[in-house]
Amino acid sequence: xxxxxxxxxxxxxxxxxxxxxxxxxxxxxxxxxxxxxxxxxxxxxxxxxxxxxxxxxxxxxxxxxxxxxxxxxxxxxxxxxxxxxxxxxxxxxxxxxxxxxxxxxxxxxxxxxxxx
Amino acid sequence: xxxxxxxxxxxxxxxxxxxxxxxxxxxxxxxxxxxxxxxxxxxxxxxxxxxxxxxxxxxxxxxxxxxxxxxxxxxxxxxxxxxxxxxxxxxxxxxxxxxxxxxxxxxxx
Numbered sequence: 001x002x003x004x005x006x007x008x009x010x011x012x013x014x015x016x017x018x019x020x021x022x023x024x025x026x027x028x029x030x031x032x033x034x035x036x037x038x039x040x041x042x043x044x045x046x047x048x049x050x051x052x053x054x055x056x057x058x059x060x061x062x063x064x065x066x067x068x069x070x071x072x073x074x075x076x077x078x079x080x081x082x083x084x085x086x087x088x089x090x091x092x093x094x095x096x097x098x099x100x101x102x103x104x105x106x107x108x109x110x111x112x113x114x115x116x
Numbered sequence: 117x118x119x120x121x122x123x124x125x126x127x128x129x130x131x132x133x134x135x136x137x138x139x140x141x142x143x144x145x146x147x148x149x150x151x152x153x154x155x156x157x158x159x160x161x162x163x164x165x166x167x168x169x170x171x172x173x174x175x176x177x178x179x180x181x182x183x184x185x186x187x188x189x190x191x192x193x194x195x196x197x198x199x200x201x202x203x204x205x206x207x208x209x210x211x212x213x214x215x216x217x218x219x220x221x222x223x224x225x
Contacts (some may be wrong), residue, residue: 035214037159044150045159047214053127061213062117097157102149103207103214104170106158 002105003024004079004096009110012086013098022096022107030054030074033100036081038092039109048094049081064090085113118207120217127223134165136220140184140204146205147174148186150179154199163188163199190222198224 010022020036036048049070050059058070062074069082079096097103121139128134132174141209148166151159161170163179166186175192203217 037214044219045216046206047204047216050214059127059213099131101147101208102161102164102204103151103159104161104164106160108158 004105004107006096006107006110011113011115013116014087014114016086017084018112020081020094020110023116024077027049032098034072034079035097037095037097040092051057088114118215120203120215122203122217122220125221127225130193132193134190134193134222136188136201138217143186144181148181149204150188151202152199169205193224195224198222
């Protein structure tokens with residue numbers, strides 16, 4: 001079955017770190033660019049980060065650059081997002097998605113809540 | 117940064133046609149993609165590259181991009197089409213950013 005499954009969300013205090021993972025199955029993992037997209041409660045979609053097929057290139061939204069790090073393990077078909085210095089406005093459902101310029105497959109999302 | 121502008125809401129009666137617009141600077145030079153997001157669910161791609169449909173998406177969904185505006189058109193609207201719709205571009209010319217519009221809530225009356 002072609003799918004993406006996120007994990008790692010939870011409640012974390014401001015200033016702390018959290019790591020998210022996304023497990024892929026059912027497709028040739030290393031041929032797709034991968035992304036993280038988030039959605040704050042009641043708000044719209046916000047693209048967060050992207051990584052190239054061979055891990056050589058990464059791109060970030062201004063709002064997370066320098067605090068978040070995207071990586072992938074092509075041997076384990078897994079995408080990661082390391083989040084540091086978390087702020088309350090990072091509270092959101094985090095989705096992993098695949099695609100070059102459009103996102104044709106999404107996971108179900110994992111909720112990250114940044115609160116003291 | 118590149119900005120995409122959508123109307124916050126669109127309402128339409130069942131069986132009618134809904135049109136959701138997406139505006140941006142020189143948007144005609146970009147490929148626009150559209151997503152449907154039902155409450156509590158992940159987004160689903162319904163139109164890519166302005167007017168192409170992924171497999172499994174009904175042909176009631178179509179897209180266009182001309183005259184400075186991209187448009188998602190849903191014909192013969194059904195109750196199940198009630199959802200939030202987002203346009204999106206990949207602004208590779210500048211900073212390789214994924215840009216989403218603010219979203220449009222489609223209400224089926």
